[in-house]
Amino acid sequence: MAGLVICEPTVLYNILQQYTTYPCLSDPNYLLLLDARKTNEYNESHIITSKRAPRSPEDEFLVPYDSELECKLHVVVLDNNTRTLKDNGPAIACGRVMSAMGSKNPVKILRGGYEDFSALYPFLRTQTIIYMPRELDALKTYPIEILPGKLYLGSYDQGCDASIQKDLKLKAHVNVSNEEDTLFQDDSTGDVFTLPAMDDSDANLFSYLPYVCQFICKKLEENKTVLVFSKLGISRCVSVVLAYLMNFYKWPLHDAYKHVLECKQNIRPHRTFVQQLSKWEESLFGEAITNVQDPNY
Known part of the structure; x- marks a missing residue:
């Protein structure tokens, strides 16, 4: 039996936002998100792509039809406000059934349930119950949350999506792309840092790192x-975010990399940037701690 673990709201948020060519939610083996609340609560509003956890006539939780638990990368269960594994709410009861019936990984119980998650991410609430494959392919993905409510990591398209800026209350931006900047080109607030670097072996991020880390730190101190x-x-x-985490938290590269990889599953910093981050690590700690020759980097 795989057992149960507590899942923080930021973890579920990041699970929902993973994408490659298409959102990972379009992969039927990626996520089973079960809502163990009452039917009327679920129908009123629920988290995007979540399914109502079925019950027997005796009010016992059942495995959803055709759920293929043993194939799911993530199984997440929520109720209104379960906070610990010691609680006896419906999420725990449902999670135990999913664990006993074949989940290959520990079943995640959402801390704070729907109440906390919907308060933090109201834009991920919906009344949609059934999604067609084409709709899943077209789902909007949001930037990945690196530091809850503070620091996000995303693509150029996400950086220029006005609705995303509004939903996440984004106030400051670090643009590390060479795309024409249309959304912020008239910015006069000093809340945009543009770092002109190509994603190739000739790029130089290292000389900008002290300045971009200072910019991020200053904006976060301003609650932006x-x-x-x-x-x-x-x-x-990704390389800029790694540099900031190393600088602010005094994490060696391997610890910063582990954290970002837990948030975003498909990071691939260019080999040149990995070498420059190793140099950054040496400048911060007086020595290179991380073996960047490891094929994991």
């Missing part, structure tokens, strides 16, 4: 939510 974005959101902006 920051988005760091590049063309695809997997290399240049």
